[in-house]
Each structure stands twice: as structure tokens, then as C-alpha cells.
Amino acid sequence: MGINIPNFLSSKSKNRKMIDFQDLDHLDGLSISTVSANLYKTSRDDVVMFYFRDGANYASVYTQSKILSENIKWNLNQKAKKIFSLLVNTRNANSFTGEKGYKSMQSIAEAISLQLSHKQKEDEKNPKIIKPKNIMFGCTGTIGETFPVEQITLKIPDLIKNIKYTQNKLIWMKAALGIMTTDTQPKMAMEECTIGKSLVKIYGIAKGSGMIHPNMATTLGYIFTDADLPNDILKKLLKKNIENTFNAISCDGDMSTNDMVSIFSTGKANNAKINSVSDKKLKYFELSLNKVLLNLAKRVVGDGEGASKFITIKVLDSNSDFDAKKIAFSIANSPLVKTAIAGEDPNWGRIIMAVGKSGTQIKINNLSIKFGNIQIIQKGKINSSYNETEAADYMKNSNIEISVSVGSGNKNFTAYTMDLTKKYIEINADYRS
């Protein structure tokens, strides 16, 4: 199941064509290959290799769980200046697998670096020596099962053999499909913009489904750009723009041990050198990066387990960002709000409940609530022209927008979530069986 790609992609947007994921194509400096290592015991692709023949600058943000998967520990321990390959596998999270799981990462990194170094000698004029520390991993799937190190290692030669130096729509689709777990749709997004006079591309893929919460639970998001940007600027851009994108989504309030969003820059666009994140030449790039991140984050929510409706929760006029976010997630994570929306019931009492339990100071007389354009509560009172039939009609939409103005300041936060359906229970009660 999973709902159709939400309306936010259609109509109003002038960039309709631009952000249609069919259009991802060649991004200079990046190669992609995929393979089935039989991890799902089917022929589906389950391991995806991203290869940067000249290396890529990079930055990552990771889960805030206090228990980290072994691949994330590996990534955090390497201090390479450039990444030459990102390897992503599904089906096994390599989490709670201990030292053995960590050594699996090391052993695969050694195999990849050795074989890619060999490829460099064959293909490049100035071959580089690639080291294990230049390899990064994304893992997703079940926690606590032995990591299939041999199955994956045996497929590395095939992954490398499959590498082509020109990418097309098909290979992006295969990559987006290859990193999926219970996702029902591949998730891709793209923007093009300029840095100074240079045209640059920003491409991204993601996976989501269960356990999606701020801090990107069970989310993998990978952004690729041909821009030339140093690691510290990539890090600042990613940290800043993750806040209102991947950290603004929630499906069930759970969070995994494996979440990561990374950006890789190949530098092939030959743009003007950027030394500061506040450089005005970065303005369009940052806007476009935010669009790609938000587009992917929304796709993750839209395809959240069992989702039948896409829900946007806008908290307005709060006295702090912190409070606005707290209220937005108190609503977005409330099972009672989410089931009411699944039932197409304009049950605004549950919004009040969720605002109340957020723990922030609320002045009822300043509180206003809208469902779409329908004003329900105005300054603490039920709007005299409020008509429940109209609101019930509104709830039949597949995109629901709830606005809550708390009237205590000028800070806003928008959270994105989905409804809570029987299908969610079905998927999660059967996950491993």
C-alpha cells in the first residue's frame, strides 16, 4: 500500500518537472552499482555501492540513540578527508552485533579498498590508493542478527564489475529500490541550481518506513552533489538544513540505532571556491539542498508504514523554537490524533489534549486551531461559524493540514507525519515472521 506521492509534488509547484524523480541522471564523479547478495532470499538487489573515482568531500548526521549500530561506530571512527565508497545494505542492521559486527565492517572495508585500488590502477591516469578508512557504510534491517559478512564480501567483485562511469535514470531507480526495507516506493529527489556562475546538481535518495521520528529513525538519506565544497561547510549546511526536514518528520515516535543522512560532493562542477557557510554564492545551493532534503523527508512520511494520509502540523506564534517543536511533535506523535485522522474524524478535542500534554505553557485565550482553511478555535473559543460537516468533508482529503497558533510569540515549527492505521499494526506485528 502506501499513499500516492502526496499533492505537494503536483499542481502549484513550478518545478514539477525538475523534482520528478525520473529525471535523476548523470552526476559527474559518482558511479552506482547494485547487486543481490541474497540477503532477503529473493533476487531483489540488497547491496548498493556508491563509488567516487576521485573521492568525495562529505558530512553525515547520525541517530541520537544511545545505542549505535556497528556501521555507525565504524563511520564515526574513520577520520578520512575523502570518501571513495559508500556501501549500503538492507535486511541486516548490524546493530547489537558487538565486536564481531564491527570487524565485519572492517573486513568489508578492507576488501572494497583493495579491489577499488586495483580498479584505480586499471582505469585512472593517476591512480589513488584507497584505504579502509575511505569506505563508509549504511546498514538497515533487523537488529541483533549476525551480520552476513561473507555473503556481502563475495559480491564485492560483482559490484565493482558493474560500475559504469555514466549514470542514468535506471541506475538511480535501482539504487533507491536497493536500499528499501518495508518501503513501498523508492524515494528520489533532485534540484539544480548555481553556485556563482556554475550550474550544480543536487541528487538524493532515501529510505524510511517504520520507526521514523525526529533524529531520523530508521531513515537513510544520501545526498550527492557535483558542487565543490569542503567538509566543514557540508557539515554546517547539513546540520542546519536537517532541522526542518528530516528532523521534522515523525511516523511513530520510535528511533533506530542506524539512522544517518549524508552528503557527498564530488567537486566536478568546478564552482568558485567557498570558504564560509555565509558566502552569498551559497544561497541558492542551500535553498536547493533544503528542497531536496524536505522532498525526501516528505516522501519518507508519505510512505510511512500503513500511511493513508499525509499530515502537516504547523505550530505558529510560539515564544520559542523549542516550544513550537515540542507542541508540533506532541500532536504528531499522539496515537489518538493519528487514529482520529485515519478515521476522518475532525476531532479537534484531541489536538487540545496533545497541546496540553506537550508540557509548554499555554494560554487558552490565545489558542487558535485550523484544519486546512477551516477555523475551528479562535482565541480560545469555538468559531461561531464552525460547521462540523464542512470539517468532516475536509478530513476526507489525503493531505491534512492542521495549524495551531499559540499566540505567545513569533516562532513557528512545521512537523510532518502520517495517520495511524490498522495496516501499521499488521506490518509491525508480522515484521519478522
Added chain:
Amino acid sequence: MGINIPNFLSSKSKNRKMIDFQDLDHLDGLSISTVSANLYKTSRDDVVMFYFRDGANYASVYTQSKILSENIKWNLNQKAKKIFSLLVNTRNANSFTGEKGYKSMQSIAEAISLQLSHKQKEDEKNPKIIKPKNIMFGCTGTIGETFPVEQITLKIPDLIKNIKYTQNKLIWMKAALGIMTTDTQPKMAMEECTIGKSLVKIYGIAKGSGMIHPNMATTLGYIFTDADLPNDILKKLLKKNIENTFNAISCDGDMSTNDMVSIFSTGKANNAKINSVSDKKLKYFELSLNKVLLNLAKRVVGDGEGASKFITIKVLDSNSDFDAKKIAFSIANSPLVKTAIAGEDPNWGRIIMAVGKSGTQIKINNLSIKFGNIQIIQKGKINSSYNETEAADYMKNSNIEISVSVGSGNKNFTAYTMDLTKKYIEINADYRS
């Protein structure tokens, strides 16, 4: 639906007969009457009056929501030494009803106090004058609908006419049924104990179902005792013993604007005067009060919306009470844990996930996890003799106990919750329809 009363009430307990709710009978100083005010548009009782002919000492704890229902505001504003009547209605929460809702409380309190004062003159040798401030309210039901003040006021004469000075099993059952919303079972509990040489009774009823979380969301709990205890001691006892009972349960992490647990003491047991909460004569009373509160709290969870399993989560060996509680509720509130249990899947990876996202510092090498008596994780490693088939068999029980030892100290916390089923979605997607 709703599961059968969990096993904790059977076998092992020597007090089996004592805590069987059939045995609640007369409690001196208290009268109960019930009526249908047609709030549900059926003939079911929906308003319950508790009348203390000589007044009762009392104490209450309320929801921590920042938005309070009008009846709770009323209760908080009265500073009476004694309560003469507690009136509880279902179907309408009198929440987000503003000044009009508050005035409804005032007007009903005036009507009751007037009519009960009249009854005092008829029935008592030394009639007391009962004032509006001596009346307390419990409300539960839908938020934001106009409070049915007239419907209820019109039924006050019937409620008072129905008052009898001897109570029996039947009237307790009617009271417990009369305060229900989507509960499927009435909830009653009792204990008898001594204070000094005097035998005292502790009776209680509760309602629960949706929105149950620590801080007693949508829970109403009313405890009645014939002990003679002053207000301040009742308050201290209640606050202390609510922590590991009503504040240790969670169904969906939501919390209502209306929750309250109160205790009333009629003083008819003529026990020795108690001046301090640390008086040794209170020992058995406090133990028994805790039993009644825990018994009711467990019944609330056991009858949580859509529940098919009762889940006990023990967090052991934490370095603080605060962390132990945080971990316990991170597990108890996780939709992924609760759906796995609904699916009878011994998916301990989700326990790891929930421990990780609790935000407490965790040393994996100290972490141990048991399902029932089955040791799954021992000191950070999968137990070598762990057998998943055995664990899968265990998950078929209707009572599931999960123990997590974090091995960082000697503090423990036990939380109680239920599984997350399709039935929960059904109930909550249709609540108002």
C-alpha cells in the same frame, strides 16, 4: 473485547477472596446513587453521586496537562475542609468549554448543596449546612462539547432520592459501571487492614481506557476508606503511592485534561488519631492503599483500548529512579514494541531500540534482557543457550513480563502497559461516530 482480568489476581495471591471486587459492601459514612441523565442517549447510568453524610476528609492528584478541564479547575479552586459529595459524569469531559463550562460546575454544586442541606435537615439529628465548595466533580468523555448542565441538574432530585444508608455489592457495581466510557469492564478493588487496633476498609473504583499514560491520563480513580485520617496525611499518602501505581501505567502515551485520583476518608472506623505520615500505625494502611491503587491501575491497563495482552516492564539496576522510569516508559510507549507483542514476536531488537532512544546513558556490556524467565541478552551478548522457539512460545501468554537490567546501579522501576492492536485503531478511529 478487553482481556480477562490478568493472572495477577489469581493463584499465588492469598488475598484472592479479599481483592475480588464482588466483595465491596458497606462502607460507613458513604452513600452511592446512580442515574441515567440520557447523556449517551441510552438508558445506561451516566451520573454517579457519592454522598458523605458527615463529610469526608480528602485529597486529590490531578493531570499534569497544561490544559485543565473546568471540573478540575473547580476542584482546585475550592478550599473546603470536608467534601460532602463527589459527582461523576461520563460522556462529556467539560474540557475546553470555557467560562460557561465552569459556571455549569458552580450551578450544579449550588443545586446539590441546597438539596443535600435539605436532606440533612430531614435525616440528621445535627444537620450540617452543605455549601457549593463542599461538592467535587469528576468528568470524562468528549472534549469541547457544551456541558449538559440542564440534563444533569434535572436528575439531582432522583440521585438524592436514590440514596440509601447501607451500601452493597450491587451499588458498587453500578457506580463502577456508571463512570465508564469505552471501558469494557467495571474496575473495583478492596483491601481491609488495621490502624492500631481498628479494622479499616479501603474500597476503590476506577475507569480508564484511552489516553492512559503516567500522570493518569483519562483515568478516574476514587478511593474510599472509613479510616479517620486528616487531609494532609491523605495527601502525602496519595502522592507517594500514586508513583508506582497509577503513574506507572501507560496505554498510548497520551494524557487527558481530566485525570484525577482522589481519596476520601469518612472517619467512621474510629481508629487511633494519626498525626504523622511516618506513624508506624499507618504501615498496614499504606501497604493496603498501595495494593488497592495498583490493583485498579492494572485493571485500567488490562482493559486498555484494544488490549489483548498485559505487559509488565521491569527496569532493574539503574543508577537513578529517573533513568529507570525513563527507560521503562520508552519501552512501554514504543509502538514498535507494542505491535511486536501483539504479533507474539519475541523481537528483542525493538527492546534494544527503545532502550537506546530513552536518552539515558547505556553501557551495552552491562545490558541484560529477559522475557519472562528466558534470558535473551546477558551482559551485552546473546545468551548462548537462547532458543527463539521457546521465546516465541512464551509470547503466546496473555501476561508478558520483560525485564531489562542496565547494570549501572540499584534503582528499579516497573511500568505496566498493553499491546497495540488493530482493535485500538478501530476504537479510536470511530470514537465519536
